[in-house]
Amino acid sequence: MADFIIPTNTSPDLHGRRRLDGPIHAERHVSIICVGAGASGLLMAYKLQKHFSNYSLTVFEKNPAVSGTWFENRYPGCACDVPSHNYTWSFEPKLDWTGVYSSSKEIYQYFDSFAEKYRLKQYIKTEHQVTGAYWNDGTGGYDVKVQDVKNGQQFSQHCDILINASGILNNWRWPAIPGLDKYKGTLLHTANWDESTDLTGKHVGLIGNGSSGIQVLPKIQPIVSKVTTFIREPTWVSPVQGLEQHVYSDDEKREFVEKAGVLTDYRRGIERGLNGQFGIFLKNSKPNNDTQDYMLEQMKSKLQDQYLEDRLIPKWSVGCRRLTPGVGYLESLGKENVTVVYGEINSVTENGCLCDNGNEYPVDVLICATGFDTTFKPRFPLIGPGGRNLQDQWKDEAQSYLGMAADGFPNYLIFLGPNSPIGNGPVLSAIEAQADYMLKMIDRYQTRNIKTFAPTKEAISDFITHKDSFMTKSVWADPCRSWYKNRPDGPITALWPGSTLHYIEALHDLRIEDWDVKYSGNRFAFLGNGYSQTELDPTADWGYYIRDKDDDGPATTAGKRRLLSRSGTMTGNVGVSFTGKNVGDLEQSKETRANL
Incomplete structure (x- = not known):
């Protein structure tokens, strides 16, 4: 095949002129830098490698290994709160998860194995931290500043397109409690765990x-002499009905490996159930009311303590904060060696915590399970045209285009940016949708003579207006303290205004009308010298459109959706909700599993 490739290291204007010498849609070289080799960064590397040619990719990762948060978080009990078989890429199952909720080490191994299997580490520079990115008007790209973590040296690398895959839950922070630096015992943060610490x-x-x-307590309770747990607010804790913890037997895992279709049917059943949960997040809906009644019953039966019930069971709706399965947590609160202190910590002393009840609680080890900076501001200065810094632009409220881009910052794309479906349903499915959308944009950039692309301010403004209006109907608007929003009564910045399936369909087609696209010279220069790519490929069928019947795919949005979703092939999906069936029971019929 005689593809026409535009030479690398040429100016945008020269790119435009070169296009006139080649066929339509000639693929110019594109240089891409991706920040972060967690789940999103690895997926992007995989998809670029699979679908593109004439590109260069460098993934800078600050850690010594891939997998992001699953490499960093090693605290006792660390696990994912999404069923393991559905915390995988849609196309890359894992056959041997140990249980419905697997440990962070197992999840790390999944993503590390994914990187090894597809040779993605050739693109990745570990222990290299991005410290800044600066728009270069002359080249129409970013000069990215990078520090080699091992030797402290700094260098700059240029890219046409910058992708931020640094994630949300990885910029950990100490709690803003006075006196934390005065504590003389062992101080730990769950996201910066010292594995040499013995709590016995x-x-x-x-x-x-x-x-x-919630994950730490049941893991450490059996081995410590005493736990004093400091809680300042209530929260709903219970697995969603039908998604209780289950450890897979050897027979079950063997069936996944040896019987064709069993694992796929099982995964699809769980995914349907997860996608059927969205009604939980709509106020006063039947799924929300039923789930709240179920969780209320579960919490009371596990706590068996009126004092704890009064303080730990919320008055706000289920789902206002992220739903947490909490395997063994509520039961641990009632153990003899566990003391619950409810209220605020006024300060940390040399010995422990001084609380608003006037009492000081001395402890040998103080664990801060206090979360991350979830403001969505980039962790490094991102300087766009005119010297604008995205850190300043998002100082008060982060506003993105569909969770993937910011106005005024051309050629910049974001995974899991503001108002992505983080807690709306299966998150890895949403990441795949974002990656596919980005590929469409990068393809346009590569095959047309585009110089810059960025979402318009008007498009983002309209999206935010729609999002804020929708959120008034959701449980997320209740007055709870949650990382979904900066303050209890503030705008919801973390979540998508709809379900994950809703998000996937919203991103299916590139809405180029929402983007400010600028070209290098004449926008029609991509038409080139009049030849098609097909004519230059001697192995192609130059009459491919002649056939004996109309076998075209659907031409409409509705038709494409029905084809993709296999409409008409399922029954029983109306009003899907979990009804107590254990997803670990592989003796269920395929029909029952499919309609969990």
Whole structure:
């Protein structure tokens, strides 16, 4: 095949002139830098390698290994709160998960194996931290500043397109409690865990009852002499009905390997169930009311303590904060060696925590399960045209285009940016949708003579207006303290205004009308010298459109959706909700599993 390739290292204007010498849609060289080799960065490397040619890619990763948050988080009990078989790429199952909710080490191994299998590490520079990115008007790209973590040296590398895949839950922070630096015991943060620390026989203080704190407590409770857990607010804790923890037997895992279709049917059943949950997040809906009644019953039966019930069971709706399965957490609160202190910590002393009840609680080890900086501001200065810094632009409220881009910052794309579907349903499916959308944009950039692309301010403004209006109907608008928003009564910046399936369909087609696209010279220079690519390929069929019947795919949005979703092939999906069936029971019929 005699593809026409535009030479590299040429100016945008020269690119435009060169196009006139080649066929339509000639693929110019594109240089791409991706920040982060977590799940999103690895997926982007995989998809670029699979679909593109005439490109260069460098992925800078600050850690010594890939997998992002799953490499960093090693605290006792660390696990994912999404069923393991559905915390994989849609096309890349793992056959041997140990249970419905698997440990961070297993998840790290999945993503590391994914990188090894597809030779993605050839693109990745570990222990290299991006410290800044600066728009270069002359080249129409970014000069990216990078520090080699091992030797401290700094250098700059240029790219046409910058992709931020640094994630959300990785910029950990100490709690803003006065006196933390005065504490003389062992101080730990769940996201910066010291694995050499032995908690056996120690009196441990645990600050926080978010996802990390809920996972830590049942893991350390049996080995410590005492746990004093500091809780300042209530939260809903219970697996969603039908998604309780289950450890897979050898027979079940063997069936996944040996019986064709069993694992795929199982995964699809769980995914349907997860996608059927969205009604939980709509106020006063039947799924929300039913789930709240179920979780209320579960919490009361596990707590068996009126004092704890009064303080830990929220008055706000289920789902306002991220739903947490909390395997063993509520039961641990009632153990003899666990003391619950409810309220605020006024300060940390040399010995422990001084609380708003006037009491000081000395501890040998103080664990801060206090989360991350979730403001969505880039972790490094991102300087666009005119010297504008995205860190400043998003200082008060992060506003993105469909969770993937920012106005005024051309050729810049973001994974899991503001208002992505983080807690709306299966998150890895949403990441795949974002990657596919980015590929469409990069393809246009490569095959047309585009110099810059950025979402318009008007498009983002309209999206934010729609999002804010929708959120008033959701449980997320309730007055809870959640990382989904900067303050209890503030705008919801973390979540998509709809379900994950809704997001996938919203991103299916490139809405080029929402983008400010600028060209190098004449926008029609991509038409080139009058030849098609097909004519230059001696192995192609130059009459491919002649056939004996109309076998075209659907031409409409509705038709494409029905084809993709296999409309008409399923029954029983109306009003899908979990009904107590254990997803670990592989003796269920295929029909039952499919309609979980």
